[in-house]
Amino acid sequence: xxxxxxQEIRRAIKRYPQKRSAAMPALWAVQRRYGWCSPEGxxxxxxVMGVTPGYLEGVATFYxxxxxxxxxxxxxxxxxxxxxxxxxxxxLLKAFSDAAGVDGQGSSEDGQLFVQxxxxxxxxxxxxxASIDERYYGPxxxxxxxxxxxxxxxxxxxxxxxxxxxxxxxxxxxxSGDKRLARHPVNRGSRPQPGKS
Ligand code: FES
Numbered sequence: 075x076x077x078x079x080x081q082e083i084r085r086a087i088k089r090y091p092q093k094r095s096a097a098m099p100a101l102w103a104v105q106r107r108y109g110w111c112s113p114e115g116x117x118x119x120x121x122v123m124g125v126t127p128g129y130l131e132g133v134a135t136f137y138x139x140x141x142x143x144x145x146x147x148x149x150x151x152x153x154x155x156x157x158x159x160x161x162x163x164x165x166l167l168k169a170f171s172d173a174a175g176v177d178g179q180g181s182s183e184d185g186q187l188f189v190q191x192x193x194x195x196x197x198x199x200x201x202x203x204a205s206i207d208e209r210y211y212g213p214x215x216x217x218x219x220x221x222x223x224x225x226x227x228x229x230x231x232x233x234x235x236x237x238x239x240x241x242x243x244x245x246x247x248x249x250s251g252d253k254r255l256a257r258h259p260v261n262r263g264s265r266p267q268p269g270k271s
Pocket of ligand 1: 153154155156159193194195198199201203
């Protein structure tokens with residue numbers, strides 16, 4: 075078992091009064107390690123936690139963001155809920171699927187991309203939007219979908235002008251003048267550390 079994975083799961087267990095409550099961070103650690111919640115990864119996590127693999131599988135099957143089958147190297151989730159749908163999300167989803175060579179939704183044949191429609195991701199102000207490798211982008215049009223897929227395949231920076239973390243404020247121009255937002259780690263290009271705000 076990868077030592078780093080076991081350590082991450084043990085750290086998660088310490089945050090909860092009952093070890094089985096660490097199921098979600100443990101599954102997330104497995105998914106980050108293997109790209110999906112593989113049977114091998116679930117068995118490893120279960121061994122560290124002292125629970126059955128079936129318990130972890132039960133948790134994983136309940137949540138859309140845990141994958142029990144291999145996904146593409148890059149994950150594109152296109153919001154198709156009401157605000158995004160009203161602004162052309164269905165066409166945007168199709169544009170991503172076509173550009174990635176995915177029939178409908180799922181993984182591309184080359185295994186590089188996974189495209190899926192998704193429910194509201196809480197970023198309706200940038201509709202239509204998508205989450206690409208866990209970062210929000212929007213508003214997007216069909217040409218953005220083609221560009222993003224090409225950039226993902228060639229490992230280039232993806233749609234830097236449409237990335238929400240680069241904005242000063244939701245819906246506002248870059249550099250809104252709000253010092254609280256400018257100080258936030260997300261807007262400085264780094265993610266907040268666990269336990270720190
Ligand atoms: S409806 Fe798309 S982010 Fe809310």
